[in-house]
Amino acid sequence: xxxxxxxxxxxxxxxxxxxxxxxxxxxxxxxxxxxxxxxxxxxxxxxxxxxxxxxxxxxxxxxxxxxxxxxxxxxxxxxxxxxxxxxxxxxxxxxxxxxxxxxxxxxxxxxxxxxxxxxxxxxxxxxxxxxxxxxxxxxxxxxxxxxxxxxxxxxxxxxxxxxxxxxxxxxxxxxxxxxxxxxxxxxxxxxxxxxxxxxxxxxxxxxxxxxxxxxxxxxxxxxxxxxxxxxxxxxxxxxxxxxxxxxxxxxxxxxxxxxxxxxxxxxxxxxxxxxxxxxxxxxxxxxxxxxxxxxxxxxxxxxxxxxxxxxxxxxxxxxxxxxxxxxxxxxxxxxxxxxxxxxxxxxxxxxxxxxxxxxxxxxxxxxxxxxxxxxxxxxxxxxxxxxxxxxxxxxxxxxxxxxxxxxxxxxxxxxxxxxxxxxxxxxxxxxxxxxxxxxxxxxxxxxxxxxxxxxxxxxxxxxxxxxxxxxxxxxxxxxxxxxxxxxxxxxxxxxxxxxxxxxxxxxxxxxxxxxxxxxxxxxxxxxxxxxxxxxxxxxxxxxxxxxxxxxxxxxxxxxxxxxxxxxxxxxxxxxxxxxxxxxxxxxxxxxxxxxxxxxxxxxxxxxxxxxxxxxxxxxxxxxxxxxxxxxxxxxxxxxxxxxxxxxxxxxxxxxxxxxxxxxxxxxxxxxxxxxxxxxxxxxxx
Numbered sequence: 001x002x003x004x005x006x007x008x009x010x011x012x013x014x015x016x017x018x019x020x021x022x023x024x025x026x027x028x029x030x031x032x033x034x035x036x037x038x039x040x041x042x043x044x045x046x047x048x049x050x051x052x053x054x055x056x057x058x059x060x061x062x063x064x065x066x067x068x069x070x071x072x073x074x075x076x077x078x079x080x081x082x083x084x085x086x087x088x089x090x091x092x093x094x095x096x097x098x099x100x101x102x103x104x105x106x107x108x109x110x111x112x113x114x115x116x117x118x119x120x121x122x123x124x125x126x127x128x129x130x131x132x133x134x135x136x137x138x139x140x141x142x143x144x145x146x147x148x149x150x151x152x153x154x155x156x157x158x159x160x161x162x163x164x165x166x167x168x169x170x171x172x173x174x175x176x177x178x179x180x181x182x183x184x185x186x187x188x189x190x191x192x193x194x195x196x197x198x199x200x201x202x203x204x205x206x207x208x209x210x211x212x213x214x215x216x217x218x219x220x221x222x223x224x225x226x227x228x229x230x231x232x233x234x235x236x237x238x239x240x241x242x243x244x245x246x247x248x249x250x251x252x253x254x255x256x257x258x259x260x261x262x263x264x265x266x267x268x269x270x271x272x273x274x275x276x277x278x279x280x281x282x283x284x285x286x287x288x289x290x291x292x293x294x295x296x297x298x299x300x301x302x303x304x305x306x307x308x309x310x311x312x313x314x315x316x317x318x319x320x321x322x323x324x325x326x327x328x329x330x331x332x333x334x335x336x337x338x339x340x341x342x343x344x345x346x347x348x349x350x351x352x353x354x355x356x357x358x359x360x361x362x363x364x365x366x367x368x369x370x371x372x373x374x375x376x377x378x379x380x381x382x383x384x385x386x387x388x389x390x391x392x393x394x395x396x397x398x399x400x401x402x403x404x405x406x407x408x409x410x411x412x413x414x415x416x417x418x419x420x421x422x423x424x425x426x427x428x429x430x431x432x433x434x435x436x437x438x439x440x441x442x443x444x445x446x447x448x449x450x451x452x453x454x455x456x457x458x459x460x461x462x463x464x465x466x467x468x469x470x471x472x473x474x475x476x477x478x479x480x481x482x483x484x485x486x487x488x489x490x491x492x493x494x495x496x497x498x499x500x501x502x503x504x505x506x507x508x509x510x511x512x513x514x515x516x517x518x519x520x521x522x523x524x525x526x527x528x529x530x531x532x533x534x535x536x537x538x539x540x541x542x543x544x545x546x547x548x549x550x551x552x553x554x555x556x557x558x559x560x561x562x563x564x565x566x567x568x569x570x571x572x573x574x575x576x577x578x579x580x581x582x583x584x585x586x587x588x589x590x591x592x593x594x595x596x597x598x599x600x601x602x603x604x605x606x607x608x609x610x611x612x613x614x615x616x617x618x619x620x621x622x623x624x625x626x627x628x629x630x631x632x633x634x635x636x637x638x639x640x641x642x643x644x645x646x647x648x649x650x651x652x653x654x655x656x657x658x659x660x661x662x663x664x665x666x667x668x669x670x671x672x673x674x675x676x677x678x679x680x681x682x683x684x685x
Contacts, residue, residue: 001486001503001504001505002502002503002504002505003491003492003493003501003502003503003504004493004502005493005494005495005496005499005500005501005502006472006499006500006502007335007336007498007499007500008029008334008335008336008337008500009029009030009335009418009419009420009422009424009470009472009500009502010029010418010419010420011026011027011028011029011335011419012027012419012420013027013419013420014027014031014419015031015417015418015419015420015421016421016440017417017421017435017436017437017440018031018032018033018034018417018436019031019220019223019224020223020419021219021223021268022222022223022226024231024269024271025219025222025223025231025268025269026267026268026271026333027419028268028332028333028335028419029332029334029335029418029419030331030332030335030416030417030418030419030424030426031332031416031417031418031419032159032328032332032413032416032417033412033415033416033417033433033435034159034160035093035096035097035156035159035160035412036096036097036159036160036412037412037415037433037434037435038411038412038413038414038415038431038432038433039097039431039432039433039434040097040411040414040429040430040431041430041431041432041447042429042430042431042449042450042593043429043430043593043594043595043596043597043598044407044410044411044429044430044431045098045411045430046595046596047359047407048094048097048098048407048408048411049098050358050359050596051094051098051359051404051407051408052094052095052098052100052103054358054359054360055355055359055360055361055362055392055400055403055559056087056090056091056094056359056403056404057091057094057100057103059087059091059392059400059401059404060106061558061559062392062393062394062559063083063087063394063400063401064079064394065079065081065083065084065087065394065397065401066083066084066087066088066401067079068109068110068113071084071113072125072126072127072128072129073085073110073113073114073117073124073125073126073150074113074114074116074117075116075117075119075124075127076117076126076127077126077127077128078126079126080125080126080128080129080146081126081129081143081146081203082145082146082149082206082398082401083397083398083400083401084110084150084401085146085147085149085150085152085153086149086398086401086402086404086405087401087402087404088107088110088150088153088404089149089150089152089153089156089404089405090321090402090403090404090405090406090407090408090409091103091106091107091404092107092111092153092156092157093156093160093408093409093411093412094404094407094408095107096156096160097408097411097412110153111153111154111157114150115165115166115169118169118172118173121172121176121179122172122173122174122175122176122177123142123173123176124147124150124169124173125146125147125150126146129142129143129144129146130142132199132200132201132204133200134198134199135197135198135199135200136198139183139184139187140184141183141184141185141186141187141190141199141204142180142184143201143203143204143206143207144177144207144214145203145206145207145210145213147173148207148210148211148213148214148217149213151170151173151214151217152217154166154169154170155170155217155220167221167224167225170217170220170221171221171225171227174218174221174230174233177233178229178232178233185236185240186207186208186211186237186240190204190205190207190208205242208240208241208242209241209242209250209252209255209259210255210258210259211237211238211240211241212237212238212241212258212259212261212262212265212266213258214234214237215234215237215238215262215265215266215269216265216329218230218231218233218234218237219234219268219269222234231269234266234269235269238262238266238269241259241262244282248285248286248304249282249285249286251300251303251304252300252302252303253298253300253301253302253303253304253315253316253318253319254316254318254319254322254398256282256286256300256319257318257319257322257323257326258322258325258326259282260279260282260283260286260326261279261326261329261330262279263275263276263278263279264276264278264279264280264330264333264334265329265330265333267279267333268333276333276334279330286298286304289304289309290304290308290309290313292309292310292311292526292528292529292656293311293313293315293367293368293369293533293655293656294311294345294349294368294524294533294535294540294647294655294656295345295346295348295349295350295540295647296323296342296345296346296349296350297315297319297320297346297350297366297368298315299311299312299313299314299315299367300313300314300315300316300319300382301313301314301315301316301365301381301382301383301387302316302381302382302383303382305382308380309528310369310627310628311367311368311369311531311628311655311656312367312368312369312370312380312624312625312626312627313367313380313381314364314365314366314367314370314381314387314388315350315365315366315367316364316365316399317351317354317362317363317364317365317366317396317399317402317403318398318399318402318403320346320347320350320351320354320366320406321351321402321403321404321405321406321409322402323342323343323346324342324343324346324347324406324409324410324413325405325409327339327340327342327343328343328409328413331343331416331426332416337426337474337475337476337477337498337499337500338477338498340426340427340474340476341476341477341478341498341538343410343413343427344427344452344476344538345538347406347407347410348452348538348539348648349538349539349540349646349647349648350366350647350648351406351407351648352598352648352649353366353598353647353648353649353650353651353653354366354399354403355390355403356390356562357596357598357599360392360559360560361390361391361392361559361560361561361562362390362391362392362396362399362400362403363387363388363389363390363391363396363399364386364387364388364395364396364399365381365387365388366653367625367653368533368647368653368655368656369625369628369653369654369655369656370388370624370625370652370653370654371545371566371570371571371619371625371652371653371654372388372564372565372566372619372625372652373388373389373390373562373563373564373565373651373652374388374389374563374565375388375389375552375563376388376623378623379623379624380623380624381624389552389561389562389563389564390561390562390563390564391552391561391562392559392561393559393561410427410429411429411431413426413427414426414427414428414429414431414433414447415431415433415435415445417435417437418470418472420470421437421438421439421469421470422437422438422469422470422471422472422502422504423435423437423443423445423469423470423471423472424472424474424500425447425457425459425471425472425473425474426474427474428447428449428451428452428457428474428515429447429449429451430447430448430449430450430451431447432444432445432446432447433445433447437467437469438467438468438469439468441463441464441465441466441467441469442463442464443461443462443463443467443469443507444461444462444463445459445460445461445462446459446460446462447459448460450593450604451538452537452538452539452646453539453588453593453597453604453605453646454519454588454604455479455515455516455517455518455519455537456514456515456516456517457514457515457517458512458513458514458515459471459512459513459514459515460510460511460512461507461508461509461510461511461512461513462509462510463507463508463509464509465509466506466507466508467506467507468504468505468506468507469504469507470502470503470504471502471503471504471507471513472500472501472502472503473500473501473502473503473513473515474500475495475496475497475498475499475500475501475517476497476498476517476537476538477497477498478497478535478537478538479497479517479518479537480497480518480520481516481517481518482495482497482501482515482516482517482518483515483516484501484503484513484514484515484516485512485513485514486503486505486511486512486513487511487512488512488514491503517537519536519537520536520580520581521534521535521536521580521581521584521586521607522535522536522580523535523576523580524540526656529628529629529630529631529658530630530631530632530658530659531628531631531656531657531658531659532574532576532631532656532657532659533655533656533657534574534584534607534609534644534655536586536605536607539605539646539647539648540646540647540655541607541644541645541646541647541655542644542645542646542647542649542650542653542654542655543570543572543611543642543643543644543650543654543655543657544568544600544603544606544642544643544644544645544650545566545567545568545569545570545600545650545652545653545654546566546567546568547564547565547566547567547600547651547652548564548565548566548567549562549563549564550562550563550564550565564651564652566619566652569613570619570652570654571613571614571615571617571618571619571654572611572612572613572614572642572654572657573611573612573613573614573631573632573633573635573657573658573659573660574609574610574611574657574658574659574660575609575610575611575612575639575659575660576659577610583609583610584607584608584609585607585608585609586605586606586607587605587606587607587608588604588605589602589603589604589605589606597649598646598648598649599649600645600649600650600651602649603645603646603649604646605645605646606643606644606645607643607644607645608641608642608643608644609641609642609644610639610640610641610642611639611640611641611642611657611660612635612637612638612639612640612660613635613637613640614633614635614637614658614660614669615635615637615669616668616669616670616671617669618671625654626672628656628658629658629667629669629670630667631658631659632658632659632660632661632663632665632666632667633658633659633660633661633666633667633668633669634660634661634662634666634667634668634669635660635669
């Protein structure tokens with residue numbers, strides 16, 4: 001047995017069993033396994049089951065955008081923008097991974113109809129998207145942003161089934177793109193001018209902002225066919241991307257979560273290291289400024305705004321699915337474990353709270369500090385409309401559909417193949433993976449774990465014979481103690497967070513690998529205010545707040561809409577004396593993990609700590625949580641014990657908290673005046 005620690009898996013040659021990058025594209029250290037190779041179990045499988053009978057699985061009942069009788073995706077002039085492909089690229093893997101016959105029938109009806117509607121010149125989709133004439137009649141351009149999303153669906157279907165129609169469909173469509181004249185191919189006109197003034201719709205600018213989304217599709221087809229013109233077309237799409245907006249790449253939350261990755265993806269083709277470095281530069285610049293809240297989200301509530309950096313600022317649900325998509329792609333390009341960490345940060349800490357616990361409703365914005373989810377429109381967010389309450393309806397049009405991608409894509413990316421014909425435990429969750437490894441042996445690995453609530457993982461190998469291959473175990477960046485036993489015998493190795501433990505040996509049926517990752521309580525201190533967040537392992541924690549769920553009068557009998565109000569105090573500061581291990585008591589839930597652990601009542605972990613209320617930190621009715629003030633804070637309230645729960649379990653959330661002291665540096669919490677508009681709104685209520 002050979003054991004060593006590596007920063008990334010070696011990329012000296014392409015994987016022998018799964019489609020990998022052809023030259024001149026750089027060899028990827030990690031290779032995506034086909035949809036279906038990873039089968040989720042435990043709480044993650046339950047999320048997909050809830051989706052089947054929840055909003056995603058029955059969205060045709062509540063969304064006019066996915067009405068199969070009116071869609072333009074089957075041809076014609078019906079509705080055919082981003083909504084249906086947003087939904088379908090999550091709906092399809094949900095249906096495939098659950099095996100639900102009803103959902104599989106729906107998914108195949110959409111795929112069959114879209115392919116059948118492809119025109120002779122290669123174009124498919126709504127006919128009205130094919131030609132948009134400028135107001136002055138000077139040029140005609142298509143809108144191909146929605147197609148960038150629908151191609152995700154085609155590729156997933158091809159991975160899962162090998163359907164012989166898909167590659168020709170892609171090739172004909174890309175041939176149509178190639179034949180577009182320069183004046184119609186994502187022309188600079190759509191971003192150099194006000195799109196609304198020059199064209200009949202603002203939507204045309206999206207394709208210039210997001211044209212880098214076409215790169216993975218073009219590389220996928222190139223890796224199957226080797227046609228060099230596809231790389232020329234990829235370069236054309238890359239050069240058409242709208243430049244950064246001044247010193248910021250893009251102020252729009254969803255644009256940014258897609259756009260920051262584009263230079264890193266193009267690095268596969270350009271071989272220019274600065275393209276990869278540029279991706280990390282944009283990520284860090286954005287998050288260092290606007291990301292003053294835990295686990296990778298940033299204050300945007302649609303767009304970043306000057307001064308709006310407090311953790312009360314919201315993060316759009318679409319960003320919670322687009323960010324991980326970028327991380328999956330970049331993780332395969334680089335092999336860097338940081339992208340798995342970033343995926344877990346977002347999906348395990350924020351994504352569960354974006355939906356009701358039965359997955360029948362979603363809201364637009366989720367913030368780290370948000371103790372009330374009302375339907376008001378006077379919050380300090382960019383858009384003055386309903387954004388916090390839960391609904392299955394079209395009030396949250398893009399998120400209503402794009403939320404579908406979250407859990408299914410997470411499940412299928414838990415494991416990766418490595419370039420040296422091994423397997424990579426990239427993210428940890430109960431599941432089963434079946435793949436070809438080594439010389440071409442097929443193995444199954446059964447993963448048993450309660451991660452992210454516990455740090456123990458057991459892998460059991462199933463194989464008909466012997467199989468020699470490397471097994472990579474990702475060491476999360478938060479992990480300070482990573483111990484491994486193979487068939488009960490400890491593996492001696494010093495492993496740092498952010499690396500991989502590589503174990504190469506001849507594996508036999510019944511072999512086991514047991515991993516133990518120490519989960520210690522720690523504090524993140526936010527430099528702008530000195531406020532703190534309680535962390536343990538891959539999860540951050542929120543004050544446990546009592547919830548009063550109120551049904552909105554507009555609810556239908558089948559599809560309820562909800563506001564959520566606090567029934568217990570939320571305005572706490574933490575009394576931190578000494579080391580975290582002295583201030584926090586971790587209580588693990590007895591018995592088996594709940595099928596739906598992402599609720600306050602079924603939270604598998606609670607943390608007890610000492611705190612004091614801050615009386616002046618008040619929530620005006622229907623208004624946003626007041627901004628943090630510099631810590632430490634004085635409080636004359638009695639010290640009390642409070643309970644904290646994982647952030648993903650908390651719909652009402654307070655996770656960035658002031659510290660309480662009686663030192664000379666402590667100051668009183670000031671009552672700040674409201675703006676006239678907000679004061680009038682509060683008085684009216």
